[in-house]
Amino acid sequence: MSFGLPSLKSKPSQPQEYGFEEGEFGVPELMKTGLGSARGTIDNVHPLAQSEKNYRQNADKMNMQVLRNIQGLHAPLKIAMELQSAKKIGHLPFLKSSNVMLESLTGRDLEMAPEDLFNTGEFLEITGQPHAMVERSLGIF
Structure with a gap:
């Protein structure tokens, strides 16, 4: 089976x-x-290097498949729509998004990983003039 x-x-x-x-x-x-x-x-x-590289995608796929087998097709579709809408939430181009909603939907807010410690906003080397970045994103130049 x-x-x-x-x-x-x-x-x-x-x-x-x-x-x-x-x-x-x-x-x-x-x-x-x-x-x-x-x-x-x-x-x-x-042999495990490729598996570890795609761990998050494999775990998400397996969770969606188990959810589909238990609750039916509507549950993974609803979660997929919520994830897509959470990814579309935007900010101004010069502000870094915290992705709080997306992380809470995927469960990443409960985990601690190296990118959480070493990828903070205060250490970002990318800075720019806010007006120029907004104009560039709108295509005004």
Whole structure:
């Protein structure tokens, strides 16, 4: 009996060819190309890396599927409409949105993550003139 839930098993995938530009001794010359170039050519080296990257989307999808199986189609549709309307709430372009409504609907307001500590508004490097930013968003220039 299938409920349409996504699989919990991780599917390991590694590329057959990593595409390193090998030097004279058959290893990548990182002193010439840099460490960033070597890292960019490697895909996920651990089977759980892709699963962890998409954890939030997978959990939301599974919760919606369970809700649909328990309460019917109306419940996930209602929640999806509420999430869409919460995403559309806008502020002036020079003000950072706190997304309080969206976080309370998704349950993110009860969690503490690194982006909550290190991504605060006082450390933002993007500042601008409010009038110029509003004119640019309206296409006035």
